[in-house]
Amino acid sequence: MQSMLSILLLLLANTTAGEGFVVITIDHPEDANIIIYSDGHAVYNNASILNSPTWDEYPRAADASFVIDQLSNATAMAELLPQRGPRPFPTNRVAMLGHSVGGASAIVAASRDPRIRGAINWDGSIFGSPPLSGLSQPVLFMSHKNTTDPTWLAAWRQLKGAKLVVHVANTTHETFTDVATLFQAAGQSTAPFADLLGTIAPAEMMRILTAYTTAWMNRAFTGKEGGALLQGQEPSNFPEVSIMMKDNF
């Protein structure tokens, strides 16, 4: 999906932050509806650029590396967050998570930037067959489909590190965003929109995404096996989740 705004992932970002992570969301210029820079100039969503074949995972991966550069730059951080004082963020424990093309971009970014210690792809096909050989960071794929995306199979063969594909039953591509939760918060039943939002309870989906994502990040940062959850030994706790492929851990 194009133009999925980071605002539609903010609740999920919040729950992840609640697990003790610093969460930074990225809106990409030309993809986001509007980006306003500190000097006041604005960049709008641009369909002609988005639809060009060169606008795929690479600009998004480059944006992620730029953000990590900035986080490690004390001067830049002091300008952005003056109340925090001139100190960089620690960037030795960074993982990247994305939905849809953002998920594919997380994998491409990890293949190009070793500072990204793990990647998590929520339901994103990896278009353009980007070369991923040499990617040894752990990669988690979460899918709404119970068949494996062919682009994931092509990527899978190249991944040298821990790798896991899980299927989340009763979901759609959009279930991997805040949309169903926002519907519910607005007093709107999600049942008439099952084709769009799936039938899983929004709170349950949030619980699943938070649990698997934080387990994967902890695994990436500690190098440990990842515990019972990632080994597929907690089916009763997460009945909707089934392991489809697993290797190297």
Ligand SMILES: *[C@@H]1O[C@H](CO)[C@@H](O)[C@H](O)[C@H]1NC(C)=O
């Ligand atoms: C979109 O990008 C094209 C090519 O760079 C540019 O000519 C056009 O003005 C842009 N449109 C908007 C709305 O920014």
Ligand SMILES: *[C@@H]1O[C@H](CO)[C@@H](O)[C@H](O)[C@H]1NC(C)=O
């Ligand atoms: C750090 O950020 C400052 C302020 O934006 C910039 O002038 C400087 O070039 C940056 N340093 C590096 C090494 O990128």
Ligand SMILES: *[C@@H]1O[C@H](CO)[C@@H](O)[C@H](O)[C@H]1NC(C)=O
């Ligand atoms: C996959 O999902 C389809 C459609 O929901 C279903 O018909 C099929 O039985 C499922 N296959 C497996 C292996 O779970």
Ligand SMILES: *[C@@H]1O[C@H](CO)[C@@H](O)[C@H](O)[C@H]1NC(C)=O
């Ligand atoms: C999917 O939803 C159906 C209908 O609510 C339910 O019967 C089934 O148990 C759910 N599947 C899983 C794996 O939770």
